[in-house]
Amino acid sequence: MLEKFSNWKSKAEQENKIEEVKLENVPKHVAIIMDGNGRWAKKRGLPRIAGHREGMNVINKIVKKANSLGVEVLTLYAFSTENWKRPKNEVDFLMRLPERYLSVELPKLIEENVKVRLMGCKESLPAHTIGAVDNAIEKTKHNTGLILNFALNYGSRDEIVSAIQDIAKEVVAGNITPDQITDGVITEHLMTKELRDPDLLIRTSGEIRLSNFMLWQLAYTEFWFTDVLWPDFTEQHFLEAISVYQQRTRRYGGI
Ligand code: IPE
Numbered sequence: 339m340l341e342k343f344s345n346w347k348s349k350a351e352q353e354n355k356i357e358e359v360k361l362e363n364v365p366k367h368v369a370i371i372m373d374g375n376g377r378w379a380k381k382r383g384l385p386r387i388a389g390h391r392e393g394m395n396v397i398n399k400i401v402k403k404a405n406s407l408g409v410e411v412l413t414l415y416a417f418s419t420e421n422w423k424r425p426k427n428e429v430d431f432l433m434r435l436p437e438r439y440l441s442v443e444l445p446k447l448i449e450e451n452v453k454v455r456l457m458g459c460k461e462s463l464p465a466h467t468i469g470a471v472d473n474a475i476e477k478t479k480h481n482t483g484l485i486l487n488f489a490l491n492y493g494s495r496d497e498i499v500s501a502i503q504d505i506a507k508e509v510v511a512g513n514i515t516p517d518q519i520t521d522g523v524i525t526e527h528l529m530t531k532e533l534r535d536p537d538l539l540i541r542t543s544g545e546i547r548l549s550n551f552m553l554w555q556l557a558y559t560e561f562w563f564t565d566v567l568w569p570d571f572t573e574q575h576f577l578e579a580i581s582v583y584q585q586r587t588r589r590y591g592g593i
């Protein structure tokens with residue numbers, strides 16, 4: 339008889355040995371692929387946009403929790419370069435979400451010392467979306483707490499392509515030679531240039547893939563997947579992910 343295959347969870351995780359979160363080893367950069375809004379809505383017989391609205395309400399709880407735990411950067415995948423393939427009404431709704439979210443939450447973000455940041459291709463985003471985000475960036479630019487990095491119209495391959503184009507231009511201009519292109523030079527040309535790589539990646543909704551998210555930056559990140567749909571994600575799930583992270587041994591190729 340075939341042995342039952344274990345899933346993507348480690349042994350400790352399968353056995354549910356979740357301990358308390360230790361404040362001294364909190365991941366400094368947490369990235370989240372917030373997935374499952376559509377399925378959450380479908381299960382309730384609601385339109386997909388109802389799932390996005392509900393998902394938006396989760397963000398603020400997780401931001402607060404991350405900030406209070408001392409997480410330095412929280413990157414949230416809100417819209418990918420591939421999400422333009424969706425029906426127009428859904429895309430339009432998603433493009434209104436940053437304004438909706440910030441119109442309510444910006445005063446709290448300012449008060450909580452959160453610094454808003456954007457990662458993604460600004461050019462194809464509607465003016466109203468960019469306007470809301472730029473305003474939040476401006477109003478929080480002196481804040482020194484959690485960096486809230488929104489990945490909006492973000493695609494990792496596009497990001498890498500434009501980094502290569504920029505570097506190639508510098509080579510052509512004679513500023514650097516091909517031999518001088520290092521890991522560090524590439525990192526410097528990405529949209530995350532002043533951020534450390536994520537320590538922990540969370541993806542909700544049971545999908546075990548990256549969907550073009552931070553391919554370069556996730557080289558040594560710890561992954562945590564959950565079947566929970568994003569609108570159902572709570573602070574407790576977030577703590578569980580961090581607790582699992584704290585039980586992992588990061589070796590970076592060493593022993
Ligand atoms: C994530 O939820 C939100 C975005 C991608 C914008 P989905 O909309 O992908 O929800 P599912 O995966 O269809 O359930």
Ligand code: IPE
Nearest residue numbers: 371372373415416417418549
């Ligand atoms: C990834 O989710 C993008 C965001 C969460 C913003 P998708 O729902 O777009 O990913 P796929 O299509 O299932 O891979």
Ligand code: MG
Nearest residue numbers: 373374375376
């Ligand atoms: Mg999805």
